[in-house]
Amino acid sequence: MLEIKNLHASVNGNEILNGINLNVKAGEVHAIMGPNGSGKSTLAQLLAGRDTYSVSQGGVTYEGKDLLDMDPEERAREGLFLAFQYPVEIPGVSNTYFLKAALNAIRKHKGLEELDAVEFLQLVKQRMKLVDMDETLLNRPVNEGFSGGEKKRNEIFHMAVLEPKLAILDETDSGLDIDALRIVADGVNKLRRRDNAIIVVTHYQRLLNYIVPDFVHVLVDGRIVKSGGKELALQLEEKGYDWVKDEAGKAAVQA
Amino acid sequence: MSTEPNTIEELADREYKWGFITDIEAETAPKGLNEDIIRFISVKKNEPEWLLEWRLKAYRHWLTMEEPRWPNVRYDAIDYQDMIYYSAPKQKKRPKSLDEVDPELLRTYEKLGISLQEQERLTGVAVDAVFDSVSVATTFKEKLQELGIIFCSFSEAVQNHPELVRKYLGSVVPSNDNFFAALNSAVFSDGSFCYIPKGVRCPMELSTYFRINAADTGQFERTLIVAEEDSYVSYLEGCTAPMRDNNQLHAAVVELIAAGDNAQIKYSTVQNWYPGDKEGRGGIYNFVTKRGKCAGKGSKISWTQVETGSAITWKYPSVLLQGDNSVGEFYSVAVVNNYQQADTGTKMIHLGKNTKSTIVSKGISAGHGNNSYRGLVDIKRGATKSRNFSQCDSLLLGDKCGAHTFPYIEVKNTSSKVEHEASTSKIGEDQIFYCKQRGLSTEDAVNLIVNGFCKEVFRELPMEFAVEAQKLLGVSLEGSVG
Numbered sequence: 001m002l003e004i005k006n007l008h009a010s011v012n013g014n015e016i017l018n019g020i021n022l023n024v025k026a027g028e029v030h031a032i033m034g035p036n037g038s039g040k041s042t043l044a045q046l047l048a049g050r051d052t053y054s055v056s057q058g059g060v061t062y063e064g065k066d067l068l069d070m071d072p073e074e075r076a077r078e079g080l081f082l083a084f085q086y087p088v089e090i091p092g093v094s095n096t097y098f099l100k101a102a103l104n105a106i107r108k109h110k111g112l113e114e115l116d117a118v119e120f121l122q123l124v125k126q127r128m129k130l131v132d133m134d135e136t137l138l139n140r141p142v143n144e145g146f147s148g149g150e151k152k153r154n155e156i157f158h159m160a161v162l163e164p165k166l167a168i169l170d171e172t173d174s175g176l177d178i179d180a181l182r183i184v185a186d187g188v189n190k191l192r193r194r195d196n197a198i199i200v201v202t203h204y205q206r207l208l209n210y211i212v213p214d215f216v217h218v219l220v221d222g223r224i225v226k227s228g229g230k231e232l233a234l235q236l237e238e239k240g241y242d243w244v245k246d247e248a249g250k251a252a253v254q255a
Numbered sequence: 256m257s258t259e260p261n262t263i264e265e266l267a268d269r270e271y272k273w274g275f276i277t278d279i280e281a282e283t284a285p286k287g288l289n290e291d292i293i294r295f296i297s298v299k300k301n302e303p304e305w306l307l308e309w310r311l312k313a314y315r316h317w318l319t320m321e322e323p324r325w326p327n328v329r330y331d332a333i334d335y336q337d338m339i340y341y342s343a344p345k346q347k348k349r350p351k352s353l354d355e356v357d358p359e360l361l362r363t364y365e366k367l368g369i370s371l372q373e374q375e376r377l378t379g380v381a382v383d384a385v386f387d388s389v390s391v392a393t394t395f396k397e398k399l400q401e402l403g404i405i406f407c408s409f410s411e412a413v414q415n416h417p418e419l420v421r422k423y424l425g426s427v428v429p430s431n432d433n434f435f436a437a438l439n440s441a442v443f444s445d446g447s448f449c450y451i452p453k454g455v456r457c458p459m460e461l462s463t464y465f466r467i468n469a470a471d472t473g474q475f476e477r478t479l480i481v482a483e484e485d486s487y488v489s490y491l492e493g494c495t496a497p498m499r500d501n502n503q504l505h506a507a508v509v510e511l512i513a514a515g516d517n518a519q520i521k522y523s524t525v526q527n528w529y530p531g532d533k534e535g536r537g538g539i540y541n542f543v544t545k546r547g548k549c550a551g552k553g554s555k556i557s558w559t560q561v562e563t564g565s566a567i568t569w570k571y572p573s574v575l576l577q578g579d580n581s582v583g584e585f586y587s588v589a590v591v592n593n594y595q596q597a598d599t600g601t602k603m604i605h606l607g608k609n610t611k612s613t614i615v616s617k618g619i620s621a622g623h624g625n626n627s628y629r630g631l632v633d634i635k636r637g638a639t640k641s642r643n644f645s646q647c648d649s650l651l652l653g654d655k656c657g658a659h660t661f662p663y664i665e666v667k668n669t670s671s672k673v674e675h676e677a678s679t680s681k682i683g684e685d686q687i688f689y690c691k692q693r694g695l696s697t698e699d700a701v702n703l704i705v706n707g708f709c710k711e712v713f714r715e716l717p718m719e720f721a722v723e724a725q726k727l728l729g730v731s732l733e734g735s736v737g
Contacts, residue, residue, distance in 0.1 A: 048692050049691070050688060072688065072691040072692055073691040073694055073695060075692075076691065076692050076693055077694045081692075082692050084689065084692075088683070088685045088686050088688075088689035089686075090686055090689070090690075090703070090704055091707055091708065092706070092707025092708055092709070092711075093703055093704070093707035098693070098703065101695060102690075102693035102694045103694075105693075105696070105699070106694045109694070141707065158693065162694070
């Protein structure tokens with residue numbers, strides 16, 4: 001589904017990604033972990049189409065297409081979804097109105113008929129249950145006045161309605177208390193299917209107790225220095241990132 | 256890559272959608288302005304002597320006045336002798352029904368999506384269409400007549416209800432009020448007149464579509480609305496104009512009089528005149544005087560405006576709160592793009608006790624546009640326990656545009672309360688990216704964000720107008736985030 005090859009990217013001349021290689025297949029859940037400033041969020045945003053980064057080398061293929069050649073909205077319509085680390089407020093635009101416009105833009109792109117208000121409301125009511133969303137959040141302006149937890153929950157609610165093929169969750173656990181974390185993770189788990197994939201970007205291991213990944217990758221200084229199964233996350237929790245950093249350092253010296 | 260416009264620059268390149276010219280023979284006065292021209296207009300309109308005298312008095316006063324220089328707008332000097340002050344489509348007799356109206360004219364309206372037949376049949380809106388200077392079709396008149404409501408062109412009112420016109424004309428905006436009002440008083444050609452008798456609630460939205468058509472014709476409408484005790488009326492004014500190279504002056508005067516106790520007038524405007532091209536060439540100069548008087552106790556006047564067009568907009572729909580417990584409201588969205596300039600706001604003059612006013616102004620600046628809010632809240636000594644709430648928000652799209660706020664507040668007693676809130680924000684790349692990540696195009700993202708910003712004003716508009724206003728905003732906001 002997603003193939004990242006030797007990806008190098010920079011902001012204002014500062015190299016942030018130094019040759020990322022990653023393969024994600026349908027049905028898989030990948031976790032990308034790493035210390036602050038390792039390039040996790042850059043990777044997530046770059047995949048979604050944020051244009052503040054310039055790619056100097058390498059490339060990304062998504063469903064057989066050159067992802068970097070697609071506009072952000074085209075990527076979204078083709079099924080790529082980013083749950084934002086910092087969801088954005090849009091004053092005066094109700095959450096449902098926004099989501100209906102988004103869903104219909106995606107449906108139109110797929111050649112499907114747009115949903116009318118009644119059909120959309122039925123869908124929304126059903127998906128709300130997945131993340132235990134408070135109904136009042138539907139009619140409030142997008143993210144405006146939402147608590148940190150409500151914002152994150154709202155992101156997963158968007159995901160539940162839009163049903164992406166590839167979802168990238170950027171630090172969705174940050175700012176969530178343990179109950180909210182469980183609800184959000186439960187929602188994500190219910191959305192796991194054989195034909196979609198999820199990339200979970202996180203600093204901490206705790207989210208991975210609930211969303212159990214098939215693969216864990218450790219990102220340090222813009223490079224994946226270690227990959228493994230779900231047990232790798234536990235090792236990291238125990239030993240900290242310095243452990244992989246040291247190992248990576250040694251490997252680099254030997255090379 | 257998608258084929259939709261990706262950058263705001265591409266959106267900016269779209270042409271003015273309503274630009275076309277209708278080919279109708281006009282009966283036109285020679286260029287220039289003098290007493291003879293005013294007499295020509297008055298004769299053409301078969302006016303009584305007192306009205307001619309009123310015009311001439313205004314003209315003589317106008318000659319002594321100077322064009323205002325204080326607005327925060329810039330334009331080349333206007334040559335008032337290089338303009339045509341009267342132009343009417345040639346028609347042998349006034350049409351009694353739409354069938355008698357020039358089909359070419361009807362086609363023009365259809366292009367604008369405001370076919371009279373459709374409006375008449377589907378929406379129940381009575382339309383008094385002003386095409387250039389003469390009303391060509393008035394609908395639903397009989398229905399209104401049954402209720403004693405008078406809704407007709409200004410010229411007809413002069414012929415059929417001279418006593419009402421004489422009583423109220425200039426009673427809120429005196430003919431010497433300001434430079435442009437004086438000019439209008441001297442040369443006004445037509446407009447609308449509306450009278451709601453005591454105890455009557457007008458059952459439909461009254462609507463007028465203005466359209467400037469003949470080249471180099473300044474249009475000077477005059478609108479007068481009078482509401483008696485316990486009456487209510489909602490009036491809609493909507494405008495589109497064809498594309499032109501020369502600047503056209505538009506100096507209208509609108510007077511609202513909530514004459515009796517508890518009378519209510521709601522006046523809504525969607526203004527979409529030609530704003531000029533991307534380089535700022537052409538476009539309408541919209542120098543308008545709009546004022547209402549709440550004379551009755553507990554009366555209410557509410558202005559809602561969506562200003563997206565014109566090269567320059569200079570207007571301050573105001574309310575004189577004379578009756579005790581009267582209420583004045585002003586809701587405004589003003590959009591400037593490319594080289595458009597707007598200096599707009601309101602004046603709330605509190606004279607009566609316990610009077611209340613609300614001001615909500617949303618200014619949107621894009622391209623090289625310059626947007627100023629200018630507002631006065633004046634609470635006089637006798638207006639005890641009065642209240643005002645003002646909120647002025649500005650949204651900037653791009654980094655070459657400007658937003659300015661000039662609030663003036665004067666309170667002459669100690670029991671009144673005034674609140675003022677203001678904010679300026681820039682449309683965020685973050686917001687646009689968020690929308691795009693959910694599948695929306697840049698264009699839809701900008702429309703969504705801007706419409707959200709204007710929501711408090713749009714919800715004051717009558718339903719059918721709100722939809723039109725949202726569409727207009729999309730068309731007007733060509734050019735924005737850099």
